[in-house]
Amino acid sequence: MLPNDPRRPAIEAPRVHVVDDYAEYRDGLLYSLRAEGFEARGYASGEVFLAEPLWLRRGVVTLDIDFDPPGSMNGLQIFNLLLAQRCPMPVIFLTGPHGNDMDLALDQVGLRGRADVHFFSKQAPLDKLKDKIRLFLAREPALRREAEEERRLLQLVLDVLTPAEREVISRVLRGQTNYGIARELNKEEGVVELQRASAMKKLLGDSRSPHLLVELLRPLLDRHGAESLTALAEHELVHRLGLLDPLARDVLMAAVDGRSDTQIARAHGWLDETDRERRHRAVVQGHLDRALALVQADAVRQVRKWLGYFGPCRPSSPSPSPSSP
Known part of the structure; x- marks a missing residue:
């Protein structure tokens, strides 16, 4: 699909996504949310919710943990796919009365270090849940901007930079000079200079500052545990194909x-x-x-x-x- 292809699905407006297999609770929550002006949509299963790529969704997800029938995708599996697709929507787990599912969810979510996650019992007052939804809806645009910037950089590294440019810029990030890079890669120094200038134009626009380059790319490499842009691009391709x-x-x-x-x-x-x-x-x-x-x-x-x-x-x-x- 081309960038302006009419077949390309549009990113939707922010809303509350209620994912719960218990129809009576789901419909009641949707009715209450809509009555107070929230845009809300319900899903009877994780499979229905995940039918379209999550990046196209915006807003907040309320997520049950246990789903019927047995063998259905559970709330933690849905949450893990949200993470895998790097979906920036905040998540509110809604737990049943027995509490065991909340303990499990707390353990699993705590391992991932997500601050944009909260837990509510389904017996809690709806006013408190709605207050948290409002808070998360207000926070979601900033979370999305951060996710979009990382998505943009990863796309540049994988799709826009050439393999030669990735090799050169990886060495620039390590502080090597054009002369040193040329010797290591067995290239003419002029060729390295051209490849470096081309890559920096793609990454930084008109700036040629190596300090800005480091500020832009070093955190990205560290977050993904990659030693070079080539390794990062390969890791990113494996990740995408794994989805x-x-x-x-x-x-x-x-x-x-x-x-x-x-x-x-x-x-x-x-x-x-x-x-x-x-x-x-x-x-x-x-x-x-x-x-x-x-x-x-x-x-x-x-x-x-x-x-x-x-x-x-x-x-x-x-x-x-x-x-x-």
């Missing part, structure tokens, strides 16, 4: 390999040879759009380029069995 479920992965990798929508649809059992309207195209495109959104790519060629940089990152793609659209 794909098996179906999204298979469709995306098939498109990367140059297979047509007809070939992809046939492999997954979506093709009706008698359908003159070729409705399988919309099915394939829907899965492909979702996959591209999860890996933050505008087009298949972008993913193909990344895999060209880091071939070993490519996920394995077993032969698909027929699946529902």
